[in-house]
Amino acid sequence: xxxxxxxxxxxxxxxxxxxxxxxxxxxxxxxxxxxxxxxxxxxxxxxxxxxxxxxxxxxxxxxxxxxxxxxxxxxxxxxxxxxxxxxxxxxxxxxxxxxxxxxxxxxxxxxxxxxxxxxxxxxx
Amino acid sequence: xxxxxxxxxxxxxxxxxxxxxxxxxxxxxxxxxxxxxxxxxxxxxxxxxxxxxxxxxxxxxxxxxxxxxxxxxxxxxxxxxxxxxxxxxxxxxxxxxxxxxxxxxxxxxx
Numbered sequence: 353x354x355x356x357x358x359x360x361x362x363x364x365x366x367x368x369x370x371x372x373x374x375x376x377x378x379x380x381x382x383x384x385x386x387x388x389x390x391x392x393x394x395x396x397x398x399x400x401x402x403x404x405x406x407x408x409x410x411x412x413x414x415x416x417x418x419x420x421x422x423x424x425x426x427x428x429x430x431x432x433x434x435x436x437x438x439x440x441x442x443x444x445x446x447x448x449x450x451x452x453x454x455x456x457x458x459x460x461x462x463x464x465x466x467x468x469x470x471x472x473x474x475x476x
Numbered sequence: 477x478x479x480x481x482x483x484x485x486x487x488x489x490x491x492x493x494x495x496x497x498x499x500x501x502x503x504x505x506x507x508x509x510x511x512x513x514x515x516x517x518x519x520x521x522x523x524x525x526x527x528x529x530x531x532x533x534x535x536x537x538x539x540x541x542x543x544x545x546x547x548x549x550x551x552x553x554x555x556x557x558x559x560x561x562x563x564x565x566x567x568x569x570x571x572x573x574x575x576x577x578x579x580x581x582x583x584x585x586x
Contacts, residue, residue, distance in 0.1 A: 389575075396478055397513075397521065397564055399575035413574050447520055454527075456508045460568040460575070463511070464532075466520040 354378040356448055356467035363473045369436040372470045374448030381429035382406045385451030385461040388422065388433050390444040398444075402451050402461050403431060438474045445469045479504065479576035480565050487584040493553040496581045498565030500546050504576055508568045510548040512541055515580075516561040524563070525550060552583075560585045 359373040374386060388400040401412040403422040410422045421434045431448060447469050451461030481499040488494040498510065512525035523532050525541035528548065538554045552559055565578040 387575075396580045397566070397577040399577070414572075454509065454568070456568070458508070458568060458570040458573070460508075462509075462523075462526060462568075463513070463521075463566075463575075464523055466522065469520050 354450065354465045356450065356465060358446075358448060358467045358470045361471040361473070363475065364438050365476055366439055366474055368438050368474075369434060370438060370442075370472050372433045372435075372446050372448075372472065374431045374433075374467050376429045376431075376450070379450070381426060384464070385453065386422070386424075386431040387449045387451040387461050387463050388446065389449065389463065390446045392441075392444040395444075400433070400446075405431070435472075438472075440474050443472065443474045445471050478579040479569065479572070480567065480578035482563075482565060482578035482581045484579065485582045485584065487586055488552075488555045489586045490555055490557060492555045493551060494555060494583065495552075496550045496563055496565075496583070498548045498550070498578050500548070500567065500576075501569075502546060503571035504567045504569040505543065505548055506546045507570055510541065510543050511566045512539075512550045513564045513566060514559075514561055515564065516558075521564065555585055557585045559583060 355377045357375045385402045387402040403410045423432045448467040449463035450465045452464050509527045513521040514524045515521040528543040529541045540551045562580045564580045569576045
């Protein structure tokens, strides 16, 4: 079955960077995008962006431009999120999800199967 | 402040039908599809409804979605205790060029 297994919890100091990996299985990796979302403690969901696993092209949410980088390791069917210049406001659970393309007035990927989640805590 | 507006809570007794509303704007709900996600306690969200009213394989037909103009709703019939959790509406905003979510509705089964 389709699975997205994420890396373990991270504790980082303010100003540091963090990498979160998302290892997929059960489907053809290049046929679906990877979408990233986060959820701060007790809060709702916030979209971070996506990466096209076939072309490597990424789209980032405007609030994170310059701090966020998505990458791929296609040899093992994995995607990686790197977030830099961390502050306490970046403390959240970070989720990857399989993205299915939708073409309406615009094109986007909707979130299909979600990953296991990675807790990132930023504290001095 | 979420772009999509949901009631913070909803409740019902086992077997009842409950409805959760989601209000947006012409740049999101009205012009694109609405999606609903279920997040049970301590777990990752799960896709419940896509393209306004379509259920992924494995989602019971007790769950249904609808959309009209800038509003959407999720209905759950035959409420069960295992339905207790948070429900989020979501959609693509073609002005913001990004995904937007509702603040979530916490469903309690009394």
